[in-house]
Amino acid sequence: MAGRGRIALPAALVAILATSGPAIAVALGVWITQERRACPLWWALPALLCSVLLPDSTVALLALFPVLYWPALSSRDGALFPALSAILAVSVLWHAGAINPIVCMAGLGAMTLLVLGRCALWGERPGDLGLLRPAILATLMIAAQDEGLTTGARIVLEALLLDLTLLVLYVPVLRLLPVLAILRLPFPPLPGFIVLWLGIHAALGLAAGVQGWSVIGVFVALLIGLISLVDVLTVGRRPDSGALPVGPAGAVGIIALATMLLPLIVFGVFSPVLHHVGGEWVWPFWSLGGGDGAHLRLPAIVLLLVAIWLWLVKSWRVERGLEKAFAGLFSGRLQTTQDETGLFEEPAALPWVVRRLIVGGRGRFRAMMALKVGKMPETRRMAVGLWLVLLALVLAILGLTS
């Protein structure tokens, strides 16, 4: 019952939020009071006030994002309603008036990198960064709509809806069927890969079509890839995940079924929305278009893979061979997802080179403060680093002039 409520509540919220702007404000207020660890008031109050007073300002909107994502990204055991922050962020973006997509995207990217950098340096496990992806995709969609690229907007919307569905389903799924959490991973037949692929192609479709987006589009694509990679490290590691109610064979069967059916159902249910934004009726299943001529034919790949695998396993040789083969497919892998937690919960140690740099830098800084003549650091080790810095400079110049 609780699981059904957790799906029904966000669904009802989406329906209301998509239609009315003031509802978002009420929802935000209620949500902030209910959340486990809310954003500190000295930031939340001015941000909320600014976003109400200046609805058209991009900076005010950006100030709202830390408020939205604070519970999910800061606390160790995750937010109470992780999907809600993503839904609220998307609806805020949807209702925002005239925002500057490039500034918004830069803010989101800076936020992602800030959170990641903090986690890497302080040795903490990153929170669920996947929640940021819907906001990034929504920004892409607004940019595509601003430029009049209806096909591109439809592609982003497909990725956005699929991603939101996965996020909303994630928490109840962890309670009921923890195996299904791997649907979010960016490995090919899984829906998480569809989100990644569509996101990359939508960002680059924008880059190819619009003048100022060349460099930014590539970086957005890399950002989406980075967030997918962080998903690999964090998905399925929520403390309150239950035990597996079905056997290993059943688990593999359920994953396969969900992989094939979820995109089908999501695109089918939301096809009116896709039609509203993209201008044509589509139900992409057999061949997902990337908007730029590329097509992803996942079902064909899955069918071929299954055919070759069945031939190699020769399941017809033994009685109930298919079931046994399913059970042996991930033997010791689906169960060990819990054990692997230990690997990534350890504080990520910095490599010795970087530590030496930091300590050396600290010493040099102290020497400079005392106005002593510092020794030059050993510069030979920095050859590659120097080239990287020069490369970044050239890229920045290219990006600014394009």
Add this chain to the structure above:
Amino acid sequence: MMTAVFLTVAQTLFQCVLLLLLTSLMAWMLEELPRLINGEAVSGPARQVHNAGLFWRTVFRQPLAPGLALVLAVSLLSLAVLPAVTTGGALISLANPLLVGILLLVGRLMLGRSSLRDEGRRVLPAVLVLCLTEALIALAAPGADGLGGLCAMLHIEPVPGLEGALGACALALAISCPPLRDDDMLLRLEGMKDRAARDMARQVAQVLNCAWIVLLADLALPISVGLRDAGLSGWFVGLAALLARVLLVVMVLVALRLTAQERSERLTALFAGVALLLALAGRFAT
């Protein structure tokens, strides 16, 4: 109509068989070439060919362990899908670099009992470079459908920036994720007691390596893949080009190993950045 379909299917089958024949040769080169260059005496590839023959006989007759079968299925699928001689294969429309690349990397993770900590540090940068590759293809050659579409497009209208960028991407992939070698396999097969199972896993690793090398070769030199309607002479040129570019990639991998440049994160980042720069420069030059 029927003839055309038959020809494409025949070509896909031929490509699979040819690349599988090349697998044991590639394994020999990866293993023995560094020693040969060092001046040691090495034996010919007869042992590897013999082992591969035994392996395929077992595969045809006996069922495989399901996990190993999945890795082998992924490698075989990649060999069938990737453009090899010409773009006229039956499954060419499935050859998406991101899709095939991540499939192969997942196969790499699933082979044996890999330590996620070590392997993750190689695979995660490689996934990012694959994302970059897909992004650069979409940026510099919009309208290209996968690797096959890219080859066809490059034949009609060369994009020098993109070709250089793809070469740099392939180099970054080769640096961050070199093919699995004997010492890697020793670590992975630690807990496995059964000798036959260990040998099977080694052979599957060789097929996986072969698929990875072909992917790198296709990414590095997409222009050398022949076109669908190139005729008989074009087909033979494509065959020679396939052998040449696979040999080139193997030589580069061996050189990277000899100079101890592989598995360096900073070099991976540098070449990924070079790729981005080349693609953007090519885009702004036109």
